[in-house]
Amino acid sequence: MRKTLDFLYNSAAALAALFMIGLLAMVLLSIVGRQLHFNVPGIDAYAGYLMAGAGFLALAHTLKRGEHIRVTLVLQNLPPAAQRWLERWAMGAGALLAVLFAWYSARLVFQSHDFHDISTGNDATPLWLPQLSMAVGALVFAIAAFDEFVIEWRGRPAKPVETEALRHE
Numbered sequence: 001m002r003k004t005l006d007f008l009y010n011s012a013a014a015l016a017a018l019f020m021i022g023l024l025a026m027v028l029l030s031i032v033g034r035q036l037h038f039n040v041p042g043i044d045a046y047a048g049y050l051m052a053g054a055g056f057l058a059l060a061h062t063l064k065r066g067e068h069i070r071v072t073l074v075l076q077n078l079p080p081a082a083q084r085w086l087e088r089w090a091m092g093a094g095a096l097l098a099v100l101f102a103w104y105s106a107r108l109v110f111q112s113h114d115f116h117d118i119s120t121g122n123d124a125t126p127l128w129l130p131q132l133s134m135a136v137g138a139l140v141f142a143i144a145a146f147d148e149f150v151i152e153w154r155g156r157p158a159k160p161v162e163t164e165a166l167r168h169e
Contacts, residue, residue, distance in 0.1 A: 005143070005144075005147055006064075008060075008140060008143065009060045009061045009064050009140065009144060010061065012057045012058070012060055012061060012136070012137065012140045013057070013058055013060075013061035015057050016053070016054045016055075016056075016057035016058040016061070016137075017054075019050045019051075019053045019054035019057060019133070020050070020054045022050045023047055023050040023051050023054065026043055026046050026047035026050060027047055029043060030043050030044065030047070041121070041122045041123050042119070042121050042122065042123025042125065044121075045119055045121050045123060045125065046123075046125075049125075049129075049130035049133075052130065052133070052134060053130065053133030053134065053137065055137075056133060056134045056136075056137025056138060056141070057133060057136065057137040057140070058137070059137055059138075059140070059141040059144075060137070060140040060141045060143065060144035061144075063141065063144045063145065063148065064144055064147075064148075074086075075087070087152060088149075088152055088153060091145075091148055091149040091152045091153075092149055094145050094148075094149070095142070095145040095146045095148070095149040097145075098138070098141050098142040098144075098145035098146070099142045099145075099146070101138050101141075101142065102135070102138040102139040102141070102142040105131070105134050105135040105138040105139075106135045106138075106139065108131055108134075108135070109128050109131045109132055109134075109135045110128075112126070112127045112128040112131055113126070113128040
């Protein structure tokens with residue numbers, strides 16, 4: 001099961017990286033278009049869609065690597081038993097909020113599809129298409145948050161990857 005979950009998180013991160021490459025392509029195309037005096041309709045909107053998709057798809061991978069911002073000011077000053085319970089409460093609350101976020105993101109995609117909602121730009125993109133990356137990213141993040149919650153309750157706190165970038169200050 002662990003390999004499957006890690007594959008899911010890594011796949012979402014790889015897709016986020018592809019979205020970032022697409023974002024770079026959109027920005028470069030926009031710059032070249034300005035210099036050569038041609039316009040690609042909706043390019044700014046597509047860049048925004050790709051940027052949002054990349055952010056949401058990377059959420060789970062970032063959580064599993066321990067790179068989300070944590071405020072440990074209160075936690076570090078508590079006795080170990082209280083730290084454990086506060087950590088469990090925080091993981092549970094986070095998992096619950098992530099599940100709610102995934103639910104409402106998916107609901108938004110279905111509603112946009114049902115209502116034939118389109119972007120207001122001249123490209124008239126069906127909005128459920130870019131919203132899909134948000135919903136998928138939120139769903140994978142909810143799975144990762146629930147995974148972290150289960151790990152915490154089993155008594156095996158998730159260990160962040162040891163890298164130079166990770167510092168607890």
